Every structure is written in structure tokens, then in C-alpha cells.
Amino acid sequence: MDFLKTTDQDFAAKFSALVNNRRESRVDVSVAVQEIIANVKVRGDEAIREYTSCFDNHSPTSFGLSQKAITYYAQQCSADITTALEFAAERITAFHQKQVPQNFVYTDSVGVNLSLNWVPLSTVGIYVPGGRASYPSSVLMNALPAKIAGVRRIIMTVPTPNGKINPAVLAAAQVAGITEIYCIGGAQAIAALAYGTASIAPVDKIIGPGNAYVTEAKRQVHGTVGIDNIAGPSEILVVADDKNNPEWIAWDLLSQAEHDPCAQSILITDSIDFAQTVIDSIAGILPCLSTRKVADASWKEHGAVIVVDNLDASIPLVNQLAPEHLELCVDDPHQLAQHIRCAGSIFLGRYTPEAIGDYVGGPNHVLPTARSARFSSGLSIYDFMKRITYLECGKQSLQKIGKAAVILAEAEGLPAHARSISTRLQ
């Protein structure tokens, strides 16, 4: 854990190191993934079957789950979890419905008709990881915006090592209305989604997190299909004054740290005493935490505490760090928030722990990491829509705008461009 004070002589250098520290441990699996994709492209289901048997120790007769099977597994999920998923889905739906964009159409002063329509993608594939990171909440966060956008076919792949299915993931899929589910994973699942096989029709876009193989496979099929942002290890930045309960802040920092040894939790505060109390709190909590191994590694290796003179001084630091999650645990969080231009999602006030947003807040929990909040955004219904623009000139209106276009086409050395217009002006 780094402890920085803005009054330190070497603060600028230390902060810059913190900003530029890349936490991702990239393993180069590109050749292995290339081979898997090429094999699936040529041999389809047969290749998928071999990889699934080999990597997941699982040999189903069919990869797809029947409606009966989906319902059966979903019902294995405890009622209180299913109810919580339904509650979450309702809130996520409400927030994402507010995002529905407006088409527009107008005729300009010279009589040209112009318009723009938002159109949903036709078909989307959601990759859900197996094992520990197989989160039912992520199924909702990925599927519901696609559904609200109007995507007609939303399918899901999830690896089932040893044939073991996570009932909560199936319950989430059922809550989200996903009816097409394949029990496959890894680069082979990504290849199937991108190119299709005899039993799996291809999709237009693949979303959802995965391991190094899945991520590399998404990179390789990008262009053939769309993909979402590549997610790095999770991050939280908490800006807190000394009026907070230090234990609450300790839990917030640990909630991010427990995700991944590469996760990062940073506290910015204007009180050195408060900083120390939070650090002590974390030390006190860690030994009793069941996820302590991961949380401890993350906090030790990537955690940071920054003491500033006053909380306004945190603003440029936050914008440079461009955190995935930002908590503003202060009296007037709105005053600070209006100056923040780079953050994925902001949690305002002392009663909005980031974890509430992971599940039931409403905004999406799929957010830009590794400073990409400088140029990208959390998942939204826009990720499942595209825009088509329309232009319509008539004989008269083309006369009014055509000449300028002819001049520019000629200037660019494109005579057929020029003639396609001028021939209609005669």
C-alpha cells in the first residue's frame, strides 16, 4: 500500500507512477487462441466438442439447454436469491429505459430531408465466465440493456466445468428472459459466437468478461463481430472527509480489493488521522475476511492512500486517475461531482457504498477500467443499438447544394464523385 501526501516533495512523481501503473498481467495466448478459432471455423461443433471435453471435462450430447433444463436449473436457485435478482432487474430496467434515444428528422431551408434512426442490433451473444467469476448480477447487467434496446436474439454461453451448472446464473438468465443458452466457454465459445457452427447461429456482437483466452479471442474476432470494451481489473477511488465512519470506508475499499489480486482501492482524504484509522480498520478486518487472500494481496500491492490539503484538491487527482468507481463520501458530494469529468460511475454521499451499484442501484456495473473512463463509458443500451443516417435531395434542392460538392470532389481528385452529382444538375 502506498501512502502519499500532496505536501511530499516527491508527490508529483509518486502520483504519476500510481496513475501509470498497469496492473494487468497479460499472458500472450494469441497463438493458442488463433489455433482454436481456426479449428472452430473449419470443424464447427466437432471442434467445440473436443475443446469442451478437454478444457471443461464435459461431453454433453448437445451444447444448448432446453427450456425445461433452464427452468429446472433456475429452480435450484434459492427463492431469496431469485427474488433479489428480480428486484435488481426491475431497478436496472428502470434506469436503462431512461436511456432510450430519440430519432430525428427535419427538412432544412433548401428542402433537403435529413434524418437519423437508432436501430437495435439483431443478435447479441453474452459470454458468462465459469467458476468464481460466474456472477448472476453480470448476466442482468449485460442482458437487460440489450433487451431494452430491442435486440431480438440474446444468447448466452457459459462454461460448465465437470458439467456443473451455477443455478443462480440460470435464474438470472431466466429473469432477463434469455432462452438460448449454450454450455460452452473459452476461446471456442467466442469462435462459435463469431462464426457460428451447425448448432449455434452466429451473433453480431459479443459482450461479457472472461479469462485471458476469452479476451484474446474477442480481440481476434473483433471486426467480424462487434465486441464490448475489454475489462481490466476493478478499481475504486473513495474521496472521504473525517466525518465518515472509518470502518464503512474500510469495507468499501476491501469490497473492491476482494475481487482480484490486481484490483485497486484508493482513498483520498483531507485528514491524515482519518487515513490512519481507515488503514488500521482494514488491518483489523482482513484476518477475519473469507476473501482475505485476494483482498490482502490487492491492498498490499495496489492499494493507496492520498492525503490532500483540502478536498477540492482531490478533483484534478480524480480526473487523472479516471477511476471505474468513485465514491464521494462528503457533506456536499454534488459540489465535488460537478467537477469530475473522468469516472465510470459516481456514488454520492455516505450512504451509497459502491457495492449497492454492483447489484440493485440501477446504473450498469460494467464500467471502464484502467483510466479508459477518459474516453469511454459504462455499458448502456447504446451499446446494443446503431444509428442509420438518411439524406434525401430532390431535383431542386440538389441544385442548391450540388455545386459546392462538385468543387470539393474535383479538389480531391475524384472525377466520378463530381460527375455523379453534376450529371444530375443538368
Place this chain on the structure above:
Amino acid sequence: MDFLKTTDQDFAAKFSALVNNRRESRVDVSVAVQEIIANVKVRGDEAIREYTSCFDNHSPTSFGLSQKAITYYAQQCSADITTALEFAAERITAFHQKQVPQNFVYTDSVGVNLSLNWVPLSTVGIYVPGGRASYPSSVLMNALPAKIAGVRRIIMTVPTPNGKINPAVLAAAQVAGITEIYCIGGAQAIAALAYGTASIAPVDKIIGPGNAYVTEAKRQVHGTVGIDNIAGPSEILVVADDKNNPEWIAWDLLSQAEHDPCAQSILITDSIDFAQTVIDSIAGILPCLSTRKVADASWKEHGAVIVVDNLDASIPLVNQLAPEHLELCVDDPHQLAQHIRCAGSIFLGRYTPEAIGDYVGGPNHVLPTARSARFSSGLSIYDFMKRITYLECGKQSLQKIGKAAVILAEAEGLPAHARSISTRLQ
């Protein structure tokens, strides 16, 4: 040129081959580009200077152009071109201003405050190619949406082989209000934009087309900065009945073909006679066209004519081809257009040649190629904005939604998540 009829026995196979034909000739320059980027990262301006001297045969004392120099070169551009650029800028601005999205804020029934703000990126770099593809119109199409989005710093790099500057590009930059211009290009320019050097501050996102080195460099710096969609060779699909002037349609098809030997022009018509007349027209025009070498290569290699029984039968074909540009040269183009779900930009009626949209229509001419209109869109102000979401619970409202989140956190095996909420519920 392929000639297909839907009544052909082997139509499905031939059409599928057309859909899946990848026209991009990818040269693997990844290692060379890696080296250039690494060199610029470490040696900054010195490396840029060496590459510029070596690749562009140009050794300026400074890469940046002064205001005086920008004005000087812009004034070398002829007045009618500058006036046409101003006219185009006005129309492009009007269309993109209609895209300005709405923030939203609401308090839900349990008292939770939720909101979403659209925030412009801080700084964007536009790459403008040198040589033949150095299009002033593209400067406008890239810069104006960024300006309307509210990006404060928009910079441009343009290689100037042998120190030669394209006045029309500088005039376009001036019309678009770009005041920071560097005369560098290639992978070294992309590296400078992504990582910065002593003389060039880094940007948050890089946009604009380039050669294989530029494209690969953008791929490699993606993540450190945002990038736009990778553009492939241009495409046009014209759906036309036999009431069109065949020569007009011939020019439209050639206007795309003259861009690049890998460009693609496709005609779909319900009249075999009309198809033949257009083909003859093209053959007649080509010998006199100054861009005939490129246009002829593209038409011969990638051109296609598809004869359908009736124009409604073109709809599924169009949606599968997902063309960058679609012209609907028919009596009622709106009737057809409402069924098109995959196309970058649609040009309606007999008086809207695609080229009008390249310059002065208003909608953007940076559009998805290679069937990516299935999942992506043309350039817009949204490409220069990001969304921040906000969540604010109070003591009471957290009580109302917290329990469900605790249940889900526990189900996902994340105890610190659960405790960060439950500790605030007591």
C-alpha cells in the same frame, strides 16, 4: 464483375461468397510498428524527428505549425474551395447539432437519486493521411463532431512528404477551428498522440484513417487511448429500378470504385435490361475517366450486379450485405428504407447521389465498412462524449434496497461487498 440472378440455381452460394468476401489486403506490419511505438515512447521527439526525416524526407525544426503558418498555407487554397468547405461545414454542423443527447436525473419511488450525464472527451487527435487520400472533407467530418461534442483540445497530425503541405487540408482545419497541427505521420504520429512527447501533449482518443502502419499503430495503442472504428475499403450498394437514368447509376457505382482497387460497388435491380445498360454505361465511361486505373480494377475485381424478381426481394440481401453506403433509387425509397436494418448511411431517391453525402449532405461520411454496419455506426458526436452515471442513496432509501444487494453479494461469495452495505443498515 459478378453477375448474379436470384433465379440462378447457385444464387445462394454465389451471394454468400459475395457477402463473405474480405477485400482487405492485410500486410502484417505489427513488429515494425511495435518498434516505432517503443522508440517514440522512450526517445520522444528525437525518434519522431528521425522517422520523419527517413519516411517523409522532411526535417523541420519544429513539428507544430504556428498560427501564422496555418493561415499562410490555408490562404494558398483557392477561394472557391474554401467557400465550399465553409458551406459543407455549416451543413455538417447543423446535422450533428441535432445529435446532442439529453442528460437525465430522477428520484425513484424509494427515494434513491439517479442520473446520467454526457461529458465531452477532453482532448482528441485527428490523423489526416498524406498523399492522395489527404481529404479536406475528412478533416471536417472528423473535427466538427468533436467540436460540437465540446472537446476542448482538438489537434491534427498530417504527414508532409518532402515538406509539401496540402493547402486544402489546412483550409479545412482552419474552417473547423483546429489551431494545433503537427506535420508528422505514420505509426510515429500515432505513438506521439498516444504517449506524448516533449513537444506534443498526449490525447485521449485518436481518430481518422491511415495506411497499414497507422492502422496497426492505432490497434496497438488502443486501451491507452480510445480509437475510432478501423475503416476498410469503401462500398456502395445501389438499389435501382429501370426508371433511372442508367448513366447516373453508372457514375454512382464508379464514384465508389475510383476510391481504391479494393472498393466495392454493387447494383441490385429488378430489370435485367437495365442492369445490362448500366454495365455498358460503365464500360463506356471508364476509358475517359482519369481515375480509370483504380476504378476499373475495383469494378472488375469486386463489382457485382444482382437481378432480383422484385425490389422487395432486395431487402434481405441489403441487410446481409450491410453496406457502408446505400442508394435507394426508386419511386418510394421510404417504403424500402423502413425495412433496412443494416447500412451505414442511406441515400433516398433518384436525386441523392452518394457523393453529395461525402461533402455537403450533413450526415457524417465516416461510416462502418466490411459489414460492420451490423453492429456499429457512422461517426457522430457520441464518439466524442462519454457518460457518467450517478447514484445517491440516503439512510432511509438504502434500507429499502440494501437487503437484496446483501443477498446477491453473499450468493456471489463477496463478503466485503455484503458488509459494505449491511454495516450501513444497522
